[in-house]
Amino acid sequence: MWKIALTLAAVVTSAPLDNADYSSINTFALRLLDHTYAFQEAFGVKNIAISPLSIWSVFSLLAEGSSGDTFMELLNALQLPNDLAATQTLHLAARGIFKSTSRDLILKGQSVMLSDCSLEIHPEFCELANLYSTDIYTVDPRNTTKLAADINYWICLATEGRILNSVKPQDLENLRMVLVDALYFKANWKYPFDPTQTKEEAFYNSQGQVVGSVNMMYHKAPHNLADSPRIGAQVLEMTYGKDEEFSMLILVPFDGMPIKKLLNNLATQPMDWLEDFRLDDPPKVDCYVPRFKISSQSDMVTPLKYTGIHSIFDGQKAELPGVSTSPLFVSSAIQNVDLEVTEEGTVAAVATVVGLEDRILGPRIEVNKEFVFLIVDRRTNLIVFSGVYGDPTTV
Numbered sequence: 001m002w003k004i005a006l007t008l009a010a011v012v013t014s015a016p017l018d019n020a021d022y023s024s025i026n027t028f029a030l031r032l033l034d035h036t037y038a039f040q041e042a043f044g045v046k047n048i049a050i051s052p053l054s055i056w057s058v059f060s061l062l063a064e065g066s067s068g069d070t071f072m073e074l075l076n077a078l079q080l081p082n083d084l085a086a087t088q089t090l091h092l093a094a095r096g097i098f099k100s101t102s103r104d105l106i107l108k109g110q111s112v113m114l115s116d117c118s119l120e121i122h123p124e125f126c127e128l129a130n131l132y133s134t135d136i137y138t139v140d141p142r143n144t145t146k147l148a149a150d151i152n153y154w155i156c157l158a159t160e161g162r163i164l165n166s167v168k169p170q171d172l173e174n175l176r177m178v179l180v181d182a183l184y185f186k187a188n189w190k191y192p193f194d195p196t197q198t199k200e201e202a203f204y205n206s207q208g209q210v211v212g213s214v215n216m217m218y219h220k221a222p223h224n225l226a227d228s229p230r231i232g233a234q235v236l237e238m239t240y241g242k243d244e245e246f247s248m249l250i251l252v253p254f255d256g257m258p259i260k261k262l263l264n265n266l267a268t269q270p271m272d273w274l275e276d277f278r279l280d281d282p283p284k285v286d287c288y289v290p291r292f293k294i295s296s297q298s299d300m301v302t303p304l305k306y307t308g309i310h311s312i313f314d315g316q317k318a319e320l321p322g323v324s325t326s327p328l329f330v331s332s333a334i335q336n337v338d339l340e341v342t343e344e345g346t347v348a349a350v351a352t353v354v355g356l357e358d359r360i361l362g363p364r365i366e367v368n369k370e371f372v373f374l375i376v377d378r379r380t381n382l383i384v385f386s387g388v389y390g391d392p393t394t395v
């Protein structure tokens with residue numbers, strides 16, 4: 001198994017369309033990448049790939065149906081503008097990027113809202129969803145086998161077959177509404193690599209130890225390349241397509257700099273490193289980049305909580321009165337990504353599936369993990385018996 005220790009800043013537009021300012025979305029994106037890596041690394045996962053934009057799209061739509069703390073947390077974490085009209089403008093501008101017209105590049109984004117036919121969705125929320133190019137369908141969510149098959153089929157079509165089986169029937173139990181967002185990106189490098197030059201080479205971790213080998217691609221081509229002392233990395237930009245509308249930025253940490261520190265710098269430092277090093281006429285660079293593929297499934301709830309979004313995931317506290325007449329909360333947020341970098345270019349697909357359940361009204365406890373018990377005399381609180389239960393397999 002190859003270990004990819006390069007930080008993928010995913011796919012970034014080289015020039016903003018419509019002069020929209022996406023720096024707020026990028027701030028959210030880099031924080032989410034930092035938190036997602038921290039969360040996954042705790043489980044020993046070293047390769048991750050996410051699409052913060054897909055998460056942003058779904059949750060900014062939900063923000064418009066939220067109120068109270070739920071709204072304030074989404075506003076702050078997603079870095080949404082203070083007024084609704086500005087949020088809508090930003091959302092529409094971001095959607096506009098998906099209508100890329102270049103011949104040598106495909107970027108398409110689609111989203112769909114599936115809701116229980118017995119759930120009364122506010123017409124205003126439906127209009128909003130339509131405004132954000134989200135198709136709306138009613139389904140019978142009790143038949144989770146059929147619902148999972150329908151969602152997986154939709155995702156398969158939206159991602160040109162790159163993402164299959166992203167949800168299982170048991171992921172969909174108790175849901176009243178599902179929001180699905182998918183992106184598909186396919187582009188060739190402006191300067192492709194010659195496959196005959198690709199050779200097996202060693203690959204290292206940040207302590208300089210060999211962790212495996214990769215198929216290292218090579219070419220000498222004009223690329224922007226610079227050291228950024230502020231973030232602590234060498235930054236390489238490889239562009240896609242004749243018009244160079246998109247690029248991949250590869251950030252290689254300076255010697256001794258752990259990936260975690262680099263991600264933290266990205267999440268907290270000003271983003272001028274993204275612009276500063278671009279030249280009109282970049283010099284030819286000896287460029288060695290591994291061919292690689294990442295297929296990942298990430299549970300985004302914990303990373304999103306790290307960014308400050310809590311109450312929307314809380315069955316007792318979520319406030320989404322603008323979505324439907326029944327109180328709902330977000331019970332799951334799963335993202336599947338499939339990304340492949342080759343000599344020719346890049347294919348990347350993402351599917352985000354966000355599930356909403358009926359809110360739990362009133363206090364509730366589910367004793368489903370190890371616990372301590374005490375038997376006491378209530379008048380004196382004298383403890384008569386005590387114990388721990390943590391192993392249900394023994395009787």
Ligand SMILES: *[C@@H]1O[C@H](CO)[C@@H](O)[C@H](O)[C@H]1NC(C)=O
Pocket residue numbers: 143145146
């Ligand atoms: C669920 O839907 C599938 C496909 O439409 C159908 O064959 C099956 O009988 C349904 N299951 C239930 C429990 O209704």
